[in-house]
Amino acid sequence: MEDWQNGGFGLYIHWPFCQAKCPYCDFNSHVSNTIIEADWQTAYLSEIDRIATLTQGRLLNSVFFGGGTPSLMSPELVNAILDRIRARWTLANDCEITLEANPTSVEAGRFQGYHDAGVNRLSMGIQSLRENDLKALGRLHSVQDARKAFDIAQKTFGRISFDLIYARQQQTLADWSIELKEALDMAVDHLSLYQLTIEDGTAFGDRYKRGRLSGLPTEDTATDMYFATQEICNTAGMSAYEVSNHAQKGSESRHNEIYWRYGDYAGIGPGAHGRVTINGQRYATDTPLSPALWLEKVRKTGSGEGSCTKLPADEQLTEFLLMGLRLSEGVDLDRASDIQGKDFIIQNKYLSEDGLIETENGRLSVTPKGRPLLNAILRELIP
Numbered sequence: 001m002e003d004w005q006n007g008g009f010g011l012y013i014h015w016p017f018c019q020a021k022c023p024y025c026d027f028n029s030h031v032s033n034t035i036i037e038a039d040w041q042t043a044y045l046s047e048i049d050r051i052a053t054l055t056q057g058r059l060l061n062s063v064f065f066g067g068g069t070p071s072l073m074s075p076e077l078v079n080a081i082l083d084r085i086r087a088r089w090t091l092a093n094d095c096e097i098t099l100e101a102n103p104t105s106v107e108a109g110r111f112q113g114y115h116d117a118g119v120n121r122l123s124m125g126i127q128s129l130r131e132n133d134l135k136a137l138g139r140l141h142s143v144q145d146a147r148k149a150f151d152i153a154q155k156t157f158g159r160i161s162f163d164l165i166y167a168r169q170q171q172t173l174a175d176w177s178i179e180l181k182e183a184l185d186m187a188v189d190h191l192s193l194y195q196l197t198i199e200d201g202t203a204f205g206d207r208y209k210r211g212r213l214s215g216l217p218t219e220d221t222a223t224d225m226y227f228a229t230q231e232i233c234n235t236a237g238m239s240a241y242e243v244s245n246h247a248q249k250g251s252e253s254r255h256n257e258i259y260w261r262y263g264d265y266a267g268i269g270p271g272a273h274g275r276v277t278i279n280g281q282r283y284a285t286d287t288p289l290s291p292a293l294w295l296e297k298v299r300k301t302g303s304g305e306g307s308c309t310k311l312p313a314d315e316q317l318t319e320f321l322l323m324g325l326r327l328s329e330g331v332d333l334d335r336a337s338d339i340q341g342k343d344f345i346i347q348n349k350y351l352s353e354d355g356l357i358e359t360e361n362g363r364l365s366v367t368p369k370g371r372p373l374l375n376a377i378l379r380e381l382i383p
Contacts, residue, residue, distance in 0.1 A: 002277055002280060003262070003277070003282070003316075003335070003338065003339060004262070004263050004264035004275075004277045004282070005263075006261060006262070006263065006332075006335060007257070007258050007259075007260075007261035007262050007263020007264070008061040008062070008254075008257075008258045008261070008263040008264075009055070009058050009059065009060055009061055009258070009263060009264045009265070010060070010061055010062040010063070010064065010254075010255050010258040010259075010263065010264075010265040010266075011048075011051075011060060011062070011063045011064070011085065011265065011266050011268070012063075012064050012066060012255075012265055012266070012267045012268065012269075012272055012274070013044065013063065013064065013065045013066070013070075013081060013268050013269055013272075014028070014066055014067060014068065014267065014268065014269030014270060014271060014272040015065060015066070015067040015068040015069065015070040015072065015073055015269065016028055016029055016030050016067065016068045016269065016270045016271065016291045017029065017030055017031070017032055017035055017067070017068050017069065017072055017291070018030070018031055018067065018068055018069045018072070019031065019069065019072070019102075019104075019140055020138065020140060021138070021203075022137060022138040022139065023137070023138045023202060023203035023204045023207075024137060024138075024165070024196060024197075024198075024199070024202055024203075024204045025202060026199040026200075026201060026202050027067070027068070028068070028270060028271030028289050029067060029068045029069070030068075030291055032291070035072075037073070037074060037076075037077050039295055040077065040295070041077055041080050041081070042299075043294070043295050043298040043299070043304065044080075044081050044084075044268060044269070045080065045081070045084045046298055046302065047268045047269075047298060047303075047304050048081070048084045048085060048088060048268065049084070049088065050302065050303055051266045051268065051276075052088035052089060054276065054278060055089075055264075055266065055276065058089060058090075059089070059090055059091075059092050060085070060089040060090065060091050060092065060095060061092045061095060061096070061254060061255075061258060061263075062095060062096040062097070062098070062254050062255035062258060063082070063085060063095070063096075063097045063098070063255070064097075064098045064255040065078065065098065065099040065100060065119075066100050067100055068100075069100070069101075069102050069107075069125075070099050070100050070101070071099065071100065071101035071102055071107040071110060071114075072107065074110075074113075075110055075113025075114055075116070075117055076113075078099065078113075078114055078117045078118075078119065079113075079116070079117035079118070082097065082117050082118040082119075086118075094254075096120065096121055096159075096253075096254040096255055097118055097119050097120050097121065098119070098120075098121040098122070098123055098253070098255055099114055099119045099121075099122060099123070100123045100124075100125065101122055101123070101124050101125070101149070101153075102124070102125050102139075102140070102141060103124055103125070103126060103141045103145050103146040103148070103149030103150065104140060104141050104145055104149070105145060105148070105149070107149070108145075108148065108149040108152050108153075111149075111152055111153055111156045111157070112156055115156050115157060119157070120157060120158055120159065121157060121158070121159040121160070121161070121253075122153045122156075122157045122159075122160050122161070123160075123161045123162070123163070123192075123253075124146075124149065124150065124153065124160065124161070124162040124163070125162070125163050126141075126146045126150070126162040126163060126164060126183075127139055127163055127164060127165050128143075128164065128165060128168065128179070129143055129146070129164070129179050129182055129183060130143065130175075130179065131143055133168050133169075133171070136168070136169055137165065137168070138203075147186070150162065150186060150188075154187070159189060159190070159251060160188060160189065160190070161188065161189070161190035161191065161192060161247075161253065162183075162188060162190075162191065162192070163191075163192045163193075163194065164179070164180070164183055164191065164192075164193050164194070165194050165195075165196050166179075166180075166193060166194070166195055166196065166225050166229070167195045167196045167216070167217045167221070167222040167225055168196050169213070169214065169215040169216055170215040171217060171225075172217075172221075173221060173224050173225055173228060176225050176228065176229075177228055177232060180193070180228075180229060180232050180233070181232060181236075184232070184233070184236045184238065189247060189248045189251035190238075190245070190246070190247040190248070190251045190252070190253065191233070191238060191245070191246045191247075192244055192245050192246075193229055193233075193244055193245075193246060194244050195222055195225070195226065195244075196216075198213065198216075223372060226372055227372075230368065233246045237249075239328075240328060240371075241327060241328050241329070242256070242260060242326050242327050242328070243326045243371055243374060257327075259323055260323045260324060260326055260327050261323070261324065261327070262275075262316075262319065262320045262323055262324060263275075264276050264277050264282075266285075267285060267286075267287065268287075268304065269287065269294065269304070270287060270288060270289055270290060270291045270293075270294040270304075271286075271287060271288075271289045272286075272287050273285065273286050273287075274286075275311075275319075281310055282310075282311045282316055283308050283309060283310055283311065284307075284308075284309045284311050285305055285306075285307065285308050285309075286305075286306045286307050287304050287305060287306045288304070288306050313339060313340055313341050314340070314383065316339050317336060317339045317340045317344070317382075317383070318382050320335070320336060320339055321336070321378060321381060321382055322378060322382075325364070325365070325366050325374065325377070325378065325381075326374070327365075328365065329363070329365065330363045330364050330365025330366065331363065331364050331365075332362060332363055333359070333362050333363065333364055334362060336364075340383075346359070346364070346381065347380075347383075348380040348381070351370075351377060351380060351381070355367055355369050355370070356369060356370030356373060356377055357370055357377060357381075
């Protein structure tokens, strides 16, 4: 068995367009007044055919439409893409097909079309259940839009997730606790809960450098919010299976688990990354960020790939630990040794002595106490 089979195989489709650029967002998203879907369909189908030829005979465990805002795609385009995917791979019986959506009324009206095309899981970018904060975050929907879209999604899809951002401007611990409980009362089976981070190159990043992003919680308050999130979600039966993701048992994101369990995934679209094993060698792939350049590259060369780089064993081990230790289940130590080509030894014993990591039944995991310190722990563990 090749190593990637421990994690499975997934396909990521990147739709790079949004109605507006959110000030906190550092994803590869663009605002465009002219989008010719026929050109995008031709390019996506061409890339599906190319990658399917490289991965013949594989069972496909998941498909994820990310962005950008994939709910700006027409249901007809989504259907054409999924038809080609079904023609080129055998899909697992429980294949998860997720589409990210924003809860505006226009996009919510497309939900049935996506379902009919084969989408069985919706991931909604709600971000906040407070009107003022939605405006501050640059969102185009209202709280009423979000709740209405969620209700429609519940009636349409078997599985639904939505995102919320906390540690926002002027937000207190009490504010966040109340809002999170409201979200849990919406009977969602999966929540992605992210602390607001200020990234370079974003509008928020520029404002922060100029001292114009006021009211951000202190580091201590943000940490308190993190621990309150764990307690509130645990009480509601939505414990964290990954640092920022909470789910009812059985509702974990299978596609994201492929990343975290270090499986193989092919990335299609501008700025999409991949990890694909061919003839026993794992490769890192990427694509041009520019939508126009990506389309032109596919049209002229028959490939949207920007680079395809062999990953040496030490880099694979680093990625395996970086991804796998985000999960509450941790990583298999025998697998770490197999990837490295020699026994993987934990050098820093104090991490265990301080209760930050634990090893049990051949697995290494970060404890709840250690999770807020994950980046520092990783620096100590990675050779």
